[in-house]
Amino acid sequence: MTVKVVSKIEVPELVALRQRQILQAAVALYGKQGYHVTTIREVAQRAGVSVGLIYQYVSDKEDVLFLALTEVLDSYLREIPRALAGLTDPMARFNAAVRAYGHVIDERIEATLLVYRETKSLRRERRDLIKQKEADSNRLISDCVEHCVREGLFEDIDVELFTYQIVMFCHAWALKSWHFKSRLGIDDYLDRGLKLMLNPVVTTRGKNAYGRALEARPAAAPDSQSDKPARKTRRSA
Amino acid sequence: MTVKVVSKIEVPELVALRQRQILQAAVALYGKQGYHVTTIREVAQRAGVSVGLIYQYVSDKEDVLFLALTEVLDSYLREIPRALAGLTDPMARFNAAVRAYGHVIDERIEATLLVYRETKSLRRERRDLIKQKEADSNRLISDCVEHCVREGLFEDIDVELFTYQIVMFCHAWALKSWHFKSRLGIDDYLDRGLKLMLNPVVTTRGKNAYGRALEARPAAAPDSQSDKPARKTRRSA
Amino acid sequence: MTVKVVSKIEVPELVALRQRQILQAAVALYGKQGYHVTTIREVAQRAGVSVGLIYQYVSDKEDVLFLALTEVLDSYLREIPRALAGLTDPMARFNAAVRAYGHVIDERIEATLLVYRETKSLRRERRDLIKQKEADSNRLISDCVEHCVREGLFEDIDVELFTYQIVMFCHAWALKSWHFKSRLGIDDYLDRGLKLMLNPVVTTRGKNAYGRALEARPAAAPDSQSDKPARKTRRSA
Amino acid sequence: MTVKVVSKIEVPELVALRQRQILQAAVALYGKQGYHVTTIREVAQRAGVSVGLIYQYVSDKEDVLFLALTEVLDSYLREIPRALAGLTDPMARFNAAVRAYGHVIDERIEATLLVYRETKSLRRERRDLIKQKEADSNRLISDCVEHCVREGLFEDIDVELFTYQIVMFCHAWALKSWHFKSRLGIDDYLDRGLKLMLNPVVTTRGKNAYGRALEARPAAAPDSQSDKPARKTRRSA
DNA sequence: GATGAATGAGCGTTCATTCAT
DNA sequence: GATGAATGAACGCTCATTCAT
Numbered sequence: 001m002t003v004k005v006v007s008k009i010e011v012p013e014l015v016a017l018r019q020r021q022i023l024q025a026a027v028a029l030y031g032k033q034g035y036h037v038t039t040i041r042e043v044a045q046r047a048g049v050s051v052g053l054i055y056q057y058v059s060d061k062e063d064v065l066f067l068a069l070t071e072v073l074d075s076y077l078r079e080i081p082r083a084l085a086g087l088t089d090p091m092a093r094f095n096a097a098v099r100a101y102g103h104v105i106d107e108r109i110e111a112t113l114l115v116y117r118e119t120k121s122l123r124r125e126r127r128d129l130i131k132q133k134e135a136d137s138n139r140l141i142s143d144c145v146e147h148c149v150r151e152g153l154f155e156d157i158d159v160e161l162f163t164y165q166i167v168m169f170c171h172a173w174a175l176k177s178w179h180f181k182s183r184l185g186i187d188d189y190l191d192r193g194l195k196l197m198l199n200p201v202v203t204t205r206g207k208n209a210y211g212r213a214l215e216a217r218p219a220a221a222p223d224s225q226s227d228k229p230a231r232k233t234r235r236s237a
Numbered sequence: 238m239t240v241k242v243v244s245k246i247e248v249p250e251l252v253a254l255r256q257r258q259i260l261q262a263a264v265a266l267y268g269k270q271g272y273h274v275t276t277i278r279e280v281a282q283r284a285g286v287s288v289g290l291i292y293q294y295v296s297d298k299e300d301v302l303f304l305a306l307t308e309v310l311d312s313y314l315r316e317i318p319r320a321l322a323g324l325t326d327p328m329a330r331f332n333a334a335v336r337a338y339g340h341v342i343d344e345r346i347e348a349t350l351l352v353y354r355e356t357k358s359l360r361r362e363r364r365d366l367i368k369q370k371e372a373d374s375n376r377l378i379s380d381c382v383e384h385c386v387r388e389g390l391f392e393d394i395d396v397e398l399f400t401y402q403i404v405m406f407c408h409a410w411a412l413k414s415w416h417f418k419s420r421l422g423i424d425d426y427l428d429r430g431l432k433l434m435l436n437p438v439v440t441t442r443g444k445n446a447y448g449r450a451l452e453a454r455p456a457a458a459p460d461s462q463s464d465k466p467a468r469k470t471r472r473s474a
Numbered sequence: 475m476t477v478k479v480v481s482k483i484e485v486p487e488l489v490a491l492r493q494r495q496i497l498q499a500a501v502a503l504y505g506k507q508g509y510h511v512t513t514i515r516e517v518a519q520r521a522g523v524s525v526g527l528i529y530q531y532v533s534d535k536e537d538v539l540f541l542a543l544t545e546v547l548d549s550y551l552r553e554i555p556r557a558l559a560g561l562t563d564p565m566a567r568f569n570a571a572v573r574a575y576g577h578v579i580d581e582r583i584e585a586t587l588l589v590y591r592e593t594k595s596l597r598r599e600r601r602d603l604i605k606q607k608e609a610d611s612n613r614l615i616s617d618c619v620e621h622c623v624r625e626g627l628f629e630d631i632d633v634e635l636f637t638y639q640i641v642m643f644c645h646a647w648a649l650k651s652w653h654f655k656s657r658l659g660i661d662d663y664l665d666r667g668l669k670l671m672l673n674p675v676v677t678t679r680g681k682n683a684y685g686r687a688l689e690a691r692p693a694a695a696p697d698s699q700s701d702k703p704a705r706k707t708r709r710s711a
Numbered sequence: 712m713t714v715k716v717v718s719k720i721e722v723p724e725l726v727a728l729r730q731r732q733i734l735q736a737a738v739a740l741y742g743k744q745g746y747h748v749t750t751i752r753e754v755a756q757r758a759g760v761s762v763g764l765i766y767q768y769v770s771d772k773e774d775v776l777f778l779a780l781t782e783v784l785d786s787y788l789r790e791i792p793r794a795l796a797g798l799t800d801p802m803a804r805f806n807a808a809v810r811a812y813g814h815v816i817d818e819r820i821e822a823t824l825l826v827y828r829e830t831k832s833l834r835r836e837r838r839d840l841i842k843q844k845e846a847d848s849n850r851l852i853s854d855c856v857e858h859c860v861r862e863g864l865f866e867d868i869d870v871e872l873f874t875y876q877i878v879m880f881c882h883a884w885a886l887k888s889w890h891f892k893s894r895l896g897i898d899d900y901l902d903r904g905l906k907l908m909l910n911p912v913v914t915t916r917g918k919n920a921y922g923r924a925l926e927a928r929p930a931a932a933p934d935s936q937s938d939k940p941a942r943k944t945r946r947s948a
Numbered sequence: 949g950a951t952g953a954a955t956g957a958g959c960g961t962t963c964a965t966t967c968a969t
Numbered sequence: 970g971a972t973g974a975a976t977g978a979a980c981g982c983t984c985a986t987t988c989a990t
Contacts, residue, residue, distance in 0.1 A: 011949095039984060041984075052952060052987085053951075061984095116354070120354065157433065164409060165406065179372075192398055196398055201437075245974090246973085246974070255974095276960080278960095286976090289977060293974070508747075510748070515980085523954080525982080526955055526984080530954075591828045591831065595748075605889060631907065635904060638887065639904075642883045643879065645886075649879075653846075666872050670911075674907075674910045722970095750963060750964080751964060752964095760972095762964090
């Protein structure tokens with residue numbers, strides 16, 4: 001109950017609309033300046049509503065943060081399955097899931113960092129709910145990994161740890177974007193990383209599947225689907 | 238210049254003493270509750286000094302945060318070389334560096350998270366300095382990696398990315414401690430992770446070196462090199 | 475631009491109302507205790523509003539001082555012309571202007587002293603604006619003097635210095651009120667002072683005009699034009 | 712008793728020396744920035760002593776202000792008699808007194824303003840003592856005036872008011888220095904002012920005495936002793 | 949449903965004053 | 970006698986939250 005955001009307004013569609021309005025302003029502002037530093041007034045201004053209105057759809061400043069963080073996690077949980085839709089080949093699904101994850105993060109770097117930075121500002125219950133959602137999105141990846149292992153495309157590896165490795169690799173794109181962003185694009189980053197992490201893991205049977213999966217990479221530059229996608233560009237300073 | 242913390246007190250030893258006192262209280266409090274939520278009064282109380290005193294050694298609340306974050310990074314830069322002292326074998330050095338990093342982080346999980354969470358609250362110059370220190374500590378790892386590659390113990394891998402993988406793996410122990418901590422100890426975590434990440438990377442020549450290196454692991458239980466390292470729990474306090 | 479006091483509230487009438495409320499409390503308090511010694515809380519309390527409210531209509535403690543000082547000068551610039559309205563005879567105008575000045579000052583001794591005491595606490599631009607307003611009020615006097623000179627009612631004197639003499643004479647009523655107030659009333663003070671300062675200055679033609687002007691002195695007792703005006707006491711409330 | 716500044720130090724010469732040191736720094740600082748804005752630390756620094764030392768010669772911040780203001784008034788009471796020494800002619804004495812007063816004020820404009828601005832920050836007793844000293848210095852002038860009247864050099868004027876007119880005229884040099892300073896020097900100011908104020912007051916007998924007195928004006932430019940010393944320079948802007 | 953003026957608790961910071969050395 | 974590190978009361982100011990319109 002207390003984990004829910006309670007609104008004084010009855011009409012559900014209005015609640016949904018207003019909350020989206022508020023949370024979008026909040027994500028942008030919190031992402032740029034931080035949660036504590038951002039005032040409710042700023043959020044209201046950016047959302048194009050009055051301060052009072054916010055308190056009709058939310059009962060707390062923390063509610064706004066919760067709404068914002070939830071939205072970020074939900075976007076992961078929305079985008080990964082969307083990328084998986086229609087794919088049946090385990091290797092293709094694994095590939096698609098990781099790349100989808102990488103791309104949402106790339107498109108919402110500030111938002112991703114926001115989750116890392118401000119989850120702790122939530123009260124326990126809600127913090128746990130955020131973590132649950134993160135676990136859920138990890139699950140989307142680990143399911144793919146398990147599938148690959150079951151199908152003999154991956155070696156019989158430590159699924160949990162490997163999944164975390166993948167996840168951290170994706171998050172690292174945001175966490176260390178100040179390091180990477182100037183050196184390479186998200187696709188090269190994913191290519192190089194997957195190559196590094198998969199090599200030891202993929203079985204001989206998997207190699208073929210992997211080739212096919214790469215061909216399916218959406219919006220990939222033609223030559224990046226070649227055998228050596230990771231041709232290093234700049235190699236550190 | 239403006240990156241330095243300026244104190245009104247002249248005696249350097251006193252400044253060092255007091256600043257340490259202050260920053261220790263700050264790291265603890267900021268780590269537990271967050272920077273913005275913690276008041277200077279709380280820091281003063283915890284440090285066992287008066288509010289006024291803090292402002293004799295620091296000119297700003299931000300100074301305290303800067304002092305705190307600097308100290309955390311410095312502890313990495315202190316501990317990793319300490320673990321390397323006396324070691325000459327490249328593989329042993331790599332191993333020691335990673336394990337040392339993992340252990341400092343394990344001992345200072347809150348502090349590590351603090352860096353992730355609050356670096357952005359610093360003004361540009363200081364934020365950059367913190368990032369520089371992080372790059373410095375990464376360098377301690379990448380030097381070891383390069384050494385191993387040069388000596389033919391590692392394959393000719395993408396050093397930069399591999400280093401980041403290692404680093405993120407260590408950080409993940411803190412970032413996802415809520416997931417891992419209840420399941421395994423830092424040593425098991427390191428064992429499993431290194432196994433996963435090194436397997437594909439280590440050359441045949443390296444395998445032997447690795448074996449020897451593991452034997453040299455300080456306070457490592459003998460069977461931790463077995464197939465199922467996950468049995469182990471935490472060894473540190 | 476920066477010389478203006480900026481308010482967060484839009485409705486102009488409200489701004490005017492609240493600022494008057496605030497500035498009246500401020501003038502009283504600053505006049506009695508001094509600007510630096512008076513806290514914003516005290517001003518708020520006296521104005522019957524909350525501390526926060528003050529900062530909605532003012533952005534600074536200095537803003538309050540500026541508002542206060544401005545109001546004092548403006549009251550001079552309002553009252554002197556008001557006393558001149560309808561008068562055409564140069565001598566009558568001169569007489570009315572000086573007496574009006576004397577009376578505003580008498581009614582606002584503390585406020586007048588406040589200007590002397592605290593103008594320096596304003597930042598340059600605003601200090602200059604206050605001085606400009608003072609120059610403006612001096613001008614109201616000097617215009618009358620010049621008129622009298624032009625009409626041959628006054629000798630061809632040093633207008634500027636004579637005006638300053640008149641002005642300082644009026645200010646002295648406030649500056650040295652601790653000396654004068656117990657000895658005579660503002661009207662007697664003005665009578666005696668004008669007699670002293672005008673005697674050498676007024677031409678023969680002017681003497682007649684002066685007599686008439688005095689007759690026009692509002693609420694003046696008949697015998698106050700006699701040789702010994704000092705018998706009189708205060709008439710004002 | 713409480714009007715006296717009490718020192719913890721016994722040796723009287725030391726007390727005198729230190730207090731002078733302190734008060735000189737204070738007058739300079741308070742004059743430039745104002746009393747409340749100036750910290751004891753700043754005074755100590757400027758005086759070249761430690762904060763602690765100040766509190767050995769003074770028991771309060773107010774003590775320092777009192778010391779400072781007293782010194783200013785004392786300098787008037789010292790300089791005027793010094794200028795009178797040896798002079799016996801009433802007119803010459805009057806002239807010398809006024810000019811001496813004008814010159815001390817000119818040399819200590821900031822200090823003079825300080826008295827106007829901060830006397831109120833003193834507690835009653837001390838405020839009264841400062842006023843007493845001011846009355847004393849006024850007395851030095853009024854004595855000269857009375858002497859002139861007695862000797863028939865001045866008309867039988869309102870001595871008290873005339874004295875105040877003279878005093879305010881001198882003070883105005885400081886109070887309105889922002890107006891006058893750029894237009895004329897102190898001597899021209901005194902010449903013009905005295906001419907304006909004396910003309911109606913001086914008897915025929917006095918005229919001669921006045922001429923002689925002017926000749927005695929110390930350090931006067933040769934032609935400024937002529938019959939018309941007030942040849943106006945610039946006449947207002 | 950929406951607004952935004954009003955509130956006041958609470959924070960960062962300063963600085964007069966003390967006192968151990 | 971002199972120092973300056975330490976104290977803590979108190980101030981200016983902010984901002985989440987409320988509520989009359």
